[in-house]
Amino acid sequence: MEIYNNHKRLFIVATVMFLALTLYAALIPAYRAQEDNAPLPNSKPLTEQELAGKAVYVKEGCIACHTQQVRNVDMDKVWGERPSIASDYARNKRTDFWRNTANLLGSERTGPDLTEIGKRQPSKEWNLIHLFNPRSVVGQSVMPAYPWLFEIKESAAAADVIVQVPEEYRKGITGDIVATEDALNLVAYLQSLKQVSLPDGRPVPKFLYPKEATPALAGMPAAESGGLDGASLYAANCQSCHQANGEGLPGAFPSLKGSSIVLDPDPTALITVIMKGYNGRAKEGFPEMPAIGTNNNLKPEEISAIISHERTSWGNDAKKVSVEEVKAILDQIGK
Amino acid sequence: MINRLKPKISKQGSFVLIFLLLSSICAFGQEQKTKDIITNPGVLITIVLILIPLLIAVYLATAKVRNLVKKVKAQDVNEQKTAISQSLREDELKTLRQSLENRKTAVEYKLTNKELGGDLPPEDAKGMIHRVSEVNIARFIPDKKRSTKRPSVNPELAKLIIWYLGGAAFWLVLGTSIGEYLGIKFVAPDVDHISWLSFGRLRPVHTNMVFWGWCSLAMIGLGYYVVYTVSNTIVKSLKSAWLAFWLINASVMLGSLSLMAGINNGGGEYREYIWPIMLLFAIGVVITLINYLNIIAKRATKEIYVSNWYIVSAVIFTIVITLVAYLPFWQNGLGETIAQGYYMHQGVGMWFMLFVLGLVYYFLPQQLNTPIYSYSLGILAFWTQILFYTVIGTHHFIFSAIPWWLQTTAIVGSVGMLIPVAAGTTNFLMTMRGNFHKVGSSYTLPFYLVGIVFYFTGSYQGTAEAFRSANLYWHFTDFTVAHSHLTMYGIITFFLWAFIYTLVPRLTGKEPTHGLVGAHFWMALIGMMFYTVPLMIGSTLRGVEWMEGKPFIDTVANMAPYWVWRAIGGSLMWASHLIFAYNLYTMTRKSGDIDTQTVLFNQLNREDNI
Incomplete structure (x- = not known):
């Protein structure tokens, strides 16, 4: 066939086909998603501190293990009251000249989803101890420790936030463990992660694949x-x-x-x-x-x-x- | 050509139809209740894929047992014989012995193999005897066929390719050392507390390094050989190819350092490098495209060989993909996620897979010394790959906030991928048909075979994962990690090794130690199985636990044994890469002794000319 003998024709046809499909499956949907979704009226933009915290989240690559999306399936009910929708991400804009938008939906859930972590675990103290060494509060955790978000001070100043790390995780630290600005910002960002309620009248998307009421498994104590x-x-x-x-x-x-x-x-x-x-x-x-x-x-x-x-x-x-x-x-x- | 194609399409067509039907049940059945996991089409397909090698193993085991039983029976017969001979009388015995001995001589009569040749030692006047292998020497490692001498390649081109492959091997060893370390971190999260080495920063370093450093450099280098060879043209200038080589290396080096320092693009997988760093890589790819196109434009053949469609299209598409990923005009809000889904999957499917398929179409028939089975299947696979693969990117965000129709399109595209994969696999296997006996005596063909097998199973697994019902169990778990290693490692990396072991001896005239190639092969293969199988089992169980609503932290703790197995498999893989690097070194090192043969022939040629 002629097309296989003419490299210009062959590669132009292949490229046009690829471009057309790219337009259909990527560019147009992406552009529409950007243009057609406004932030929810109840949502607030991140404060300066929370934005700085988000930068720490991005810098440390938290997305490698944490998602920020509640899928519309029943098993995701534990992570939020309703499935995430496009408007939830509408406030995310390009970070700066060098870096792209950070939606942080993620693709691995080695650790829990963080869409509503600000509601589920709002305690600043817990978050700081957990960041210093996750295993000091959650024994089975495999999350990395972030000691570089903290400094050791012989005697902390009045304004310093001292972190009460349990003795066995202090490992020879004698002074006070003080949270750095980065740690406080990161925690502020985590505290800001909450789902916003939909405006009245807007239908809430359903969770699919509802769990059937399973009879108590054999061998499990039939608890009261x-x-x-x-x-x-x-x-x-x-x-x-x-x-x-x-x-x-x-x-x-x-x-x-x-x-x-x-x-x-x-x-x-x-x-x-x-x-x-x-x-x-x-x-x-x-x-x-x-x-x-x-x-x-x-x-x-x-x-x-x-x-x-x-x-x-x-x-x-x-x-x-x-x-x-x-x-x-x-x-x-x-x- | 068309007529030959028709019956094959219809056969595959019906095969695909069954899968389409299966998929439509789950793809459009979002209302239906969660079914028993075992009737889930995705799970079923995976079970079948796992069963195939298992059944083969069972068959082999049965054959072994049958042989064993035969041996035991033979022993019984011997014992009976002795008993009978002892019970016989002396005179009876004499006649019996005589007749038995006569029979024995008759039965044992054999040709001496010297009836035609006689006893004289062979005179090898035409240089046909290469290596004399004595049968009675104990052989722990069976002999493999040596690489056949090929017309020598332009030394400039050979040097360029070897540098590309050397750079690739360097990034493979470094990148998988990092991967191995990451695997250990799942088992020992407190192994270090250094910010530059923390999991979140190091994971993209590993993935990007093996993608852009190892696979991409190796592919481009091998591509130069294939594009030149099948265009049957001569090398003009390779200056820009060297520039591309250094740009890509610089991109990987700077990218890795910046990721470790905490500078990244915002989190999308495989586009963690910020744009100025990725730009270096992109320029390298553009240079490669210009070079390839120039070579093809000057080709001496009329038609463009199928390899070149795949390779050049892969390079063109990659430039498009990179632009879609890094241009900012559609990246606000959820647009970023849609672009991300498109980018990461086109990256693996259109860059790595399409390029490597192009290389397979050249190297596999070459190494088997047989033409490719069907050009038509190649055409079918090429166009259907473009048609279906381009739309499947968003299947990484099923059930997320991206539009439902786009998710469905991605699932349908994933099912459509059954066509190019079946066409490609059939083509490769039919090319191998009648040549399977060569696998045992070759040190390169096992790599090809593994690549083909995982091309089939790995790709079909991808389709299985895309079904909504299967996605429920596997999405967000380590199943994805296992899948990406089955494909990027089982397909791409095994094929690249196959090509390297095929090509480098041709370029340098030096072969690796066959035993070490075998060690590399088996450690990589067994390591990969230890890595992926436990991870698939553990992550399926984890998905089920999530669906049952178990406390999250319990599902982390339950993964522990599977993570240990992953680290063990990873160690084997990693060790095999060290052997590979050494093999590459032995194939390319400059030996001190002079090749007397070449010197002599040069001398003779010169004398002839005079």
Whole structure:
């Protein structure tokens, strides 16, 4: 055939075909996605500090292990209230002359998705300890440690943010571990990562492939509290601060083992702390606890499973709390 | 040509149709509930792909067992014989022995193999006997066929190609050392606390280094040989090719340093280098294109050989792809993600795959000493690759916020890729048909065979992963990492090694130690299996755990054993690269002793001329 004997014709035809398909599958959709999506009315642009934090996030290559996208599939419900939509990324513009836009959707989820990390883990203290060495708060983590985001000072100045790293991770450090500007900016950026609610009237995209209600697996303890597994709910919601052994971290997060609030026969205080947060032990140096129950949309069944687990583990022996009791208390405290 | 093509298309057509049907069930069934994992088409395809080598292994094992049983039975017969001979009387025995001995001589009569030749030692007047191999010498490593002498290549061109390959080997060793270190970090995250070596900064250093340093340099260097040879033309000037060589090396060097220093483009995979650094690489590619086109324009043949369509198109497309990725006009908001999906997949499919396919179309028939099976299949594969591959990029963002129709297009394109892959694999395997006996006695052909096998399985696995239902389990897990190693390593890298072991002895006249090539081959292959298989198993389980809603940190902890296996496999792969580098060195080093043969022939030629 003639075309295979004429290099000009052959390569021009191939290139035109490739360009046409590129237009169809990349350039036009990309341009439309850029032009047709406005930021959501409830969203705010990043502050200067948060932008600086995002630069640290990009610099350290966090995208290698963390995604920032809630897919419209049921399994992604744990990462956000609704699937991410194009408008969520509409505020992202070219970083500067040298660097491209950073949407940071990511393609690997070796670590958790961070779309809503600002809501799920808002504690600045926890984030700083975790950055200094992730294994000091999450024993099984494989995340890198970022000690270069911190400096060691013999005696910290009043304005310095001191990080309460547990003893075994200090490794011969005698002075105070102080967060650098970079660390504080990065944490501010992480705290800013929250999903924005859609304006009224706009249909919320559905999560596909809903999980079928599976009957309890053989061999699993048919727990009370609606059959939910308190231990794994505790692991997902509480463990990163209060630890698997319930003892917390000295100087950073209080122990639940033997805690008077946890063991109180009347669980009202405990449920209030979970739903509204708590700042009662600031004098002892403990940071404020976020309103984890509200942030993570815990249902009465889940709260019942979690607190029953807390009240009966690690040597605690208070009685379990039923779903009905939890519901009554939630009504009472107005949540 | 067309008529020969028709029956093949229809056969493949029906094959593809089945896959299309399968895929449509899941591609458009977003409403349906999660099904049992085992009935998932993606999982089914993978199981079949895994089963093929397993069934072969079972078949071989059965054959071995049958032989063993035969041997045991033979022993029984021997024992019975002895028993009978002991129970016989003396005189009976005598006649029996006589008749048996007669029979024995008759049965054992053999030709001496000297009936025609006699006892005289052979006189090799025409130089036909090359290497005399004694059968009775213990051979731990079977002899391989030596590389055949070919007409010598222009020394300038040979030098250029060797430098390209040497540079590539350097980046391979360095890049995979970094990869190996990253694999170790999954097992020992506190192995260092140096910012320049932290995981997030080092991972793109590894991927970019093996992409732009190893594969790209090797491909371009090999490309020069193929484009020149099949155009049957002479080399004019290679100055700009040297410039391109240094530009690409500079790009990889600067890119790696800047990534380690924390300067990157904003996170898209394989476009982590900032544009000024990637520009050096792009200029190198443009220079390469100009050179290739000039050579082809001056070709002495009428037709353009199929290799050159693939190679030149790959270079043209790559320039387009790089522009799409780095021009800023469509990169705000979600546009960046769509451009990213397009870029990263066109990078692997249109640059590495298309280029390497072009090289296969030259080197495979060359090494087998047989023409390529079908030109028509090559044509079919070429155009369908462009048609389908160009649209599949966004299948890396299935279920994300990019438009649903674009995701579906990408999935349909992924299914369409079955056509070029089936056409290419058929073409290569049919070219090998009747030549499989050569594989055992060659040290290059095993590399080709592995490349072909993974071209088929790796590419089909990619299609399987794109299905929405399969994507549920595997997206975001290390399955993607396993897949990219099966393809970039199993296909691209194995083929590149095949070409290098084929070509370099032709350029330099020196061969590597055959045993060391074997060690390289087996360590790389076994290492890759240890790397990928556990990772695929572990990540599938992780995907299932995510779907069940297990606490995330448990799914991290459960990956630990699979990450250990990955590090073990990675170590084997890495060690094999050291052997490869050494082999390349032995093939290219300047030996001190003078090649007396050449000197003598030069002398004689000169005398003739006088």
